[in-house]
Amino acid sequence: MPELYLALLDRILTPVLLLLAVIFLLAGHNAPGGGFIAGLVVASAFLMQILARGDAFVRRLIGPYLQPLMGAGLLIAAASSLAGIGRYGQFFEGVWWQLQLGGRAWEFGSPALFDIGVFLVVSTFVTSYLLELSRPAKEGGRK
Amino acid sequence: MLTPFLLLLLLSGPALWLLRPHRWGHAGWLAALSPALVTGWLLTQLGAVGNGQVLTEQRVWSDAFGLALDLRLDGLGLFFGLIVAGIGTAIAVYAGYYFEKNSRLGYFYALLFTFMTSMLGLVWADNLLALFVFWEGTSITSYLLISFKLTDKNALEGARRAFVVTGMGALAMLGGFVLLGQMAGTYSISGLLALPAATLTQHALFTPMLVLVLLGAFTKSAQFPFHFWLPGAMAAPTPASAYLHSATMVKAGVYLLARLHPAFAESPLWFWALFVVGGLTMLVGAVIALRHYDLKAILAYATVSQLGVLVMLLAFNTKVAVTAAVVGILAHALYKGPLFMVAGIVDHATGTRDIRKLAGLARSLPLVGAAAILAGVSMAGIIPTFGFVAKELLLENFFALIEAGQSQLGWIGLVAVVLTGALFVAYSLILLWEAFLRRSSPLKQATVHHAPSTLFVLPVLALTIVGALIPFFFSAIEGALFGSAGSAILGATLEPHLALWHGWTPIFLTSLLAIALGALVFTQREGIRKLFAKAPEFKGQTVFDSAVDALYGVARWSTRTVQGSSFPTQISIPLLAAAGFAAFALRHNFIADLRVDWSAVPTFYEVVLPLLAVVAALAIARAQSRLSAIISLGLVGSVVMLIYVFFSAPDLALTQFLVEVLTLVLLVFVFYRIPNHAYPKPPKHRSLKYLLISLVVGAWGFSMALLAAGEPLAQSISEYFSLNATAAHGGNIVNVILVDFRGFDTLGEISVMVVAALGGYALLRASRLRPVKPDKKYKEPPHA
Numbered sequence: 001m002p003e004l005y006l007a008l009l010d011r012i013l014t015p016v017l018l019l020l021a022v023i024f025l026l027a028g029h030n031a032p033g034g035g036f037i038a039g040l041v042v043a044s045a046f047l048m049q050i051l052a053r054g055d056a057f058v059r060r061l062i063g064p065y066l067q068p069l070m071g072a073g074l075l076i077a078a079a080s081s082l083a084g085i086g087r088y089g090q091f092f093e094g095v096w097w098q099l100q101l102g103g104r105a106w107e108f109g110s111p112a113l114f115d116i117g118v119f120l121v122v123s124t125f126v127t128s129y130l131l132e133l134s135r136p137a138k139e140g141g142r143k
Numbered sequence: 144m145l146t147p148f149l150l151l152l153l154l155s156g157p158a159l160w161l162l163r164p165h166r167w168g169h170a171g172w173l174a175a176l177s178p179a180l181v182t183g184w185l186l187t188q189l190g191a192v193g194n195g196q197v198l199t200e201q202r203v204w205s206d207a208f209g210l211a212l213d214l215r216l217d218g219l220g221l222f223f224g225l226i227v228a229g230i231g232t233a234i235a236v237y238a239g240y241y242f243e244k245n246s247r248l249g250y251f252y253a254l255l256f257t258f259m260t261s262m263l264g265l266v267w268a269d270n271l272l273a274l275f276v277f278w279e280g281t282s283i284t285s286y287l288l289i290s291f292k293l294t295d296k297n298a299l300e301g302a303r304r305a306f307v308v309t310g311m312g313a314l315a316m317l318g319g320f321v322l323l324g325q326m327a328g329t330y331s332i333s334g335l336l337a338l339p340a341a342t343l344t345q346h347a348l349f350t351p352m353l354v355l356v357l358l359g360a361f362t363k364s365a366q367f368p369f370h371f372w373l374p375g376a377m378a379a380p381t382p383a384s385a386y387l388h389s390a391t392m393v394k395a396g397v398y399l400l401a402r403l404h405p406a407f408a409e410s411p412l413w414f415w416a417l418f419v420v421g422g423l424t425m426l427v428g429a430v431i432a433l434r435h436y437d438l439k440a441i442l443a444y445a446t447v448s449q450l451g452v453l454v455m456l457l458a459f460n461t462k463v464a465v466t467a468a469v470v471g472i473l474a475h476a477l478y479k480g481p482l483f484m485v486a487g488i489v490d491h492a493t494g495t496r497d498i499r500k501l502a503g504l505a506r507s508l509p510l511v512g513a514a515a516i517l518a519g520v521s522m523a524g525i526i527p528t529f530g531f532v533a534k535e536l537l538l539e540n541f542f543a544l545i546e547a548g549q550s551q552l553g554w555i556g557l558v559a560v561v562l563t564g565a566l567f568v569a570y571s572l573i574l575l576w577e578a579f580l581r582r583s584s585p586l587k588q589a590t591v592h593h594a595p596s597t598l599f600v601l602p603v604l605a606l607t608i609v610g611a612l613i614p615f616f617f618s619a620i621e622g623a624l625f626g627s628a629g630s631a632i633l634g635a636t637l638e639p640h641l642a643l644w645h646g647w648t649p650i651f652l653t654s655l656l657a658i659a660l661g662a663l664v665f666t667q668r669e670g671i672r673k674l675f676a677k678a679p680e681f682k683g684q685t686v687f688d689s690a691v692d693a694l695y696g697v698a699r700w701s702t703r704t705v706q707g708s709s710f711p712t713q714i715s716i717p718l719l720a721a722a723g724f725a726a727f728a729l730r731h732n733f734i735a736d737l738r739v740d741w742s743a744v745p746t747f748y749e750v751v752l753p754l755l756a757v758v759a760a761l762a763i764a765r766a767q768s769r770l771s772a773i774i775s776l777g778l779v780g781s782v783v784m785l786i787y788v789f790f791s792a793p794d795l796a797l798t799q800f801l802v803e804v805l806t807l808v809l810l811v812f813v814f815y816r817i818p819n820h821a822y823p824k825p826p827k828h829r830s831l832k833y834l835l836i837s838l839v840v841g842a843w844g845f846s847m848a849l850l851a852a853g854e855p856l857a858q859s860i861s862e863y864f865s866l867n868a869t870a871a872h873g874g875n876i877v878n879v880i881l882v883d884f885r886g887f888d889t890l891g892e893i894s895v896m897v898v899a900a901l902g903g904y905a906l907l908r909a910s911r912l913r914p915v916k917p918d919k920k921y922k923e924p925p926h927a
Contacts, residue, residue, distance in 0.1 A: 032793040034878035040801035047808055067904075074897050077890055094883050111882040114889070118882065121893040125900045126805055132907040133812040 010052035017045035025119050035115035039122025046127045055134040066128045073120025080113035145200045145214040145267055148181050149260050156256030160249035164239065169598070171239020174252055178231040178259060185224050192221045193623025195630070199269065215269035215333060218627025222469065223266035223398055225624075226476050229609075230390045231259050233602035237484055238382040240599035241491065251291065251380065258284035262391050266398055271320040271330045274399075275313070278363070281392050282309045288383040289376050301375035304687060308372045309362050316359020316399075322352035336405050336634070344410045353407060356399070357416055364396025364450045367424040371684040374443040381487025384439060389446045390480040394472060397450065400457045401468065405634025408460040417458035422559055424451030429566040433668075434675045438486040438496040438578065441570055442479065445522070448563060449475050452537065455556075457632070463543050465629045466639040467536035473624075474533040477610030478521040482574075484603040485515045489578065491599075493589040498577045502584040507591045510600045512579045517607040523571035524564060525658060527643050529610050534564055534657075536641075538650045561657045568661020573668055617641040715836045722843035729850075737849060748789055756782040769814045777807045794877040 021041040024033030049058045084093030096109035155177040164170030192198065198216040216224070238255065242248040261280030268274040283306075290302035320330070326346045327335035335343070343349060360366075365373035376388050387393070400417065407413045428448030435441050449471070456468040488511050489504060490496045505512030521530035537560055545553035577584070613620070621641050629637035645651060664671060706713055759778035766772035780803035787796035825833070881889050 028875060028878045029882075030875055032797060032875060034794065034875065034881060036881065037794065037797050037801065040798065040805065043805060044801060047805065051808075067900075070897055070900060074893060077893060081886065081890060091887075111879075111886065114886055115878070115882045118889060118893055121896055125896045128900055129809060129903060130805075130812070132904060133809055 006052040010048050014045050014048055017041055017048065025115065028115060029112060035118035036122055039119045040126065042123040043126035043130065047130055050130060050134050055131055059131055063131065066124045069120050070124040073117045073124065076120065077114050077117025080110045080117060083110035144184065145198065145216060146202055148184065149264055151177050152181065152256050152263065153260040156253040159252040163249055164252060165242065165244050165246050165248040169239065170248065171236040174239060175232045175235040178228045178235055181228040182225065182232055185221060185228060188216065188221060189623045192216060192218060193627045195627065212273055213269040213331060214267045216267055217631050219401060219631035220267050222624060222628035224263055226473065227259060227262045227266065227391050230386060230476060230480050230606065233606050234382050234386040236602040240596065241380065241382050241487055254284050254287050258387060265395055269332050271324060271332060275317050275320060278313055278395060281395060282306060282313060285387050285392055288387060289379040291380050291383070292378070295378060298378035301378040305372040305376045307691065308369050308687065312359045312362025315355045319352050319355030319359065322348050322355065326352065332402065340406055340409055343406055349410065350412060353410065353412055360396035360399045361420060364393050364454060365447050366420050366451065366454055367427050370424060370428060370447045371687065373447055374440055375684065377439045377443050381483060381490065385480050385483030385487065389442065389483050390476040393446065393450055397453045397472065400454060401632045404457055404632045414458045417454050421451045421455030421458060424448065425455060425563050426559055429563045430675065432570050433566065433672060436497050436499050438489065438498060439483065441574065442482055442486060445567065445570065446479055449479070456537065456540065459540065461543065462633065462637055463536065464540045465633045465637060466625065467533065467540050468632070469625045469629045470536055470641065471533045474521065474529040474610065477606055478518040478530055481514055481518040481603045481606045482522065485511055488595050488599060492591045492593050492595055494592065495589045499586040500584055500589045501578040502581050502588055505579040508594065510597060510604065511595065514600060514603045514607045515579055516575060517611050519571045519575045521610055523568045523661065524654070527614060529614050532614055532641060532643060535650055535654060538653050542650055561653060564657035565660035565664060568658050569664035569668065572661065572665040614643050711833060718840045719836060722839050725843055725847065739849065752782050752785055773807060773810045777803055794875065
């Protein structure tokens with residue numbers, strides 16, 4: 001039975017952590033943050049959930065998506081490196097697009113895409129280890 | 144047109160796999176389409192290429208490194224291409240029936256066509272490195288085909304042996320190719336063949352280069368003393384044995400020798416190496432074949448012997464020798480391939496390949512018997528078959544040698560060839576008589592319980608009939624097929640004149656002598672087999688196995704020493720090595736290089752934080768339980784994080800903090816499962832040892848930091864980064880470095896992470912799947 005105070009804390013902290021991760025991911029290119037840190041923050045949000053609600057709950061929630069997302073992250077990161085070839089004929093050259101929206105210019109570039117790939121790999125990597133190691137040691141296994 | 148054909152073959156394998164060919168009855172015919180197409184196209188080129196034209200093709204891959212796929216179709220490439228694609232067509236049909244409803248037929252086709260692509264690429268490549276890549280392609284597909292039956296231990300060991308032997312040879316050959324490329328100044332095969340022969344043969348590196356290249360060719364073509372892998376490879380499904388291990392792949396070595404023949408044939412080393420090794424292989428293979436009772440084993444050793452003949456012929460730089468080699472290659476492919484296929488059908492129909500259990504198959508399987516007799520007579524070299532012509536040419540070579548004045552060499556060769564020829568006759572007769580013609584077998588006779596369909600036998604019959612007809616159409620094809628291939632080997636125009644009947648020449652009489660001797664051996668076969676069974680056999684396999692075992696021994700020993708011990712030892716080795724190397728490099732002027740600004744006054748936190756870290760570290764060492772140890776460890780990490788904060792590196796601080804928290808929890812998860820009594824205090828002397836190691840490593844880290852702070856050794860790159868970060872659309876330099884400047888590094892790192900995740904997943908799963916004896920002392924965690 002998960003601890004009560006953890007469950008309470010989880011209600012508040014998990015959304016905050018996830019929001020923080022999004023901010024880190026999007027702002028990371030100009031302010032502290034980035035895909036790596038955002039990935040770790042998301043992993044700690046899941047850690048919170050594992051501690052508060054038990055690993056079985058979290059596994060039901062995200063277990064099947066971890067490995068596909070990890071693969072997708074690697075694929076996105078690798079694919080973003082090809083954008084430079086398309087535009088400049090240079091492998092890994094950053095390509096940036098601008099969008100005028102709401103009176104200001106929004107920038108999005110292939111390095112940002114790459115960062116999203118890094119984010120996916122890091123978050124799923126750490127979470128999958130957390131889930132595997134927090135699995136209760138029964139099921140006839142190692143005790 | 145060459146690259147599209149390679150692509151077609153490469154893709155048709157996986158395409159067939161997806162079509163699940165075992166579900167339909169006659170998938171073999173569909174599979175045969177693409178090789179048949181290639182064969183047909185090659186036949187249309189016979190006119191042009193046979194007349195000396197050469198097709199070349201270049202696909203540039205990387206301009207910067209000068210890498211391109213150069214393909215070249217000349218007479219020799221066409222000749223080998225026809226064998227590969229033509230026999231491949233028959234094998235594709237045959238395999239469809241051989242595997243019947245076996246669900247792994249699709250996988251077999253995927254391997255078969257990958258092999259076919261590699262083999263065609265090998266004989267068409269005009270670049271040494273490309274040739275090497277295709278060469279390895281054939282080795283890998285051969286490995287997978289031999290180990291096709293994954294439950295068969297013999298198959299797995301045979302596959303490993305074949306792969307290691309040919310793989311080591313190929314590595315030696317790669318070394319030889321690099322030397323050759325340096326010597327010639329080009330990796331292009333046609334380029335180096337165009338050089339005057341003396342540039343290479345007079346070069347100082349010629350001998351080591353030639354030895355390395357020959358190692359590759361000899362291992363691939365199963366030459367003595369590397370011949371043992373080929374009989375071991377017979378664990379492969381029979382279509383693969385018939386195709387790879389008799390008709391095509393084992394001839395790759397012969398092909399390489401033929402290809403390089405014009406450049407090297409004048410060197411005496413070339414002559415003696417090929418003559419001696421080829422000759423020995425020829426005799427050893429022929430003799431060992433008589434010891435065996437398994438159809439495929441007999442045929443395998445006969446193949447070894449025939450490969451020896453071909454290598455020995457390529458030692459000579461004469462027209463007759465080259466003609467004999469070319470004719471021998473095709474004749475062998477056209478009788479040995481079908482014989483293997485016959486062995487497969489017999490196995491399929493009766494369930495055994497042991498000739499002691501077989502008899503009278505010519506009556507119960509008349510079509511198979513007809514094919515076997517046609518091919519067997521050719522193997523024996525009895526007039527009027529293709530094999531007969533090949534043997535006549537072989538004998539003619541040595542007669543010519545005697546006439547040319549080299550009588551000693553000629554007589555030795557002649558005697559060896561006659562002996563080998565007699566043994567060929569003997570086991571052709573044994574094979575035909577015992578399996579197909581006699582009425583009863585000495586051991587319990589196997590019956591035909593599963594008669595093959597006519598369509599199954601059709602590809603075998605087709606190949607044997609082509610082989611049987613060729614001698615009657617010599618005048619039509621000798622120039623285009625044999626002449627153009629031979630010219631490429633000789634480096635000069637070759638216009639062979641082949642005929643079945645030359646009159647009552649000494650050569651023909653010698654040929655008759657060999658047949659008579661063979662018949663004699665056949666009648667005395669029981670006694671001779673017993674004699675051979677007693678004689679010691681050269682066991683290359685035993686030598687190889689003990690060498691591999693010794694290698695494993697070394698690996699196990701080093702693993703035990705370096706990694707087998709406890710975690711503290713494992714981690715001290717690299718740390719002490721790093722400290723040792725640093726101390727060695729800095730042994731002279733460590734003090735001189737040290738520049739410390741003693742006047743700086745440390746701030747409050749610069750004093751407090753390190754002190755905190757020291758106290759925490761001491762607490763780790765003195766901790767009584769795992770939990771307190773890792774909490775103290777976390778404290779050290781937090782101090783490091785705080786230092787990052789004070790030196791305004793928010794990204795690092797953030798990362799450090801998160802990693803610290805996550806590892807702490809992970810460690811708790813892990814330690815949760817290990818009972819606490821498994822945390823013993825190390826004995827006193829070991830504590831002292833660890834203390835000493837820690838001090839050394841600490842001193843190393845400290846002095847490194849001191850040195851780095853005192854003197855920036857090289858110009859810092861950080862200025863470049865901060866200047867260019869805005870150009871890269873980023874304000875956070877750390878992130879810009881990670882995702883832009885050093886993006887490729889990061890990509891590598893996250894790839895490693897994915898691999899580590901999969902590995903860790905598998906490990907954690909495996910430990911859970913294995914039932915472990917429950918430990919009474921350990922209580923379930925309360926949350927579980």
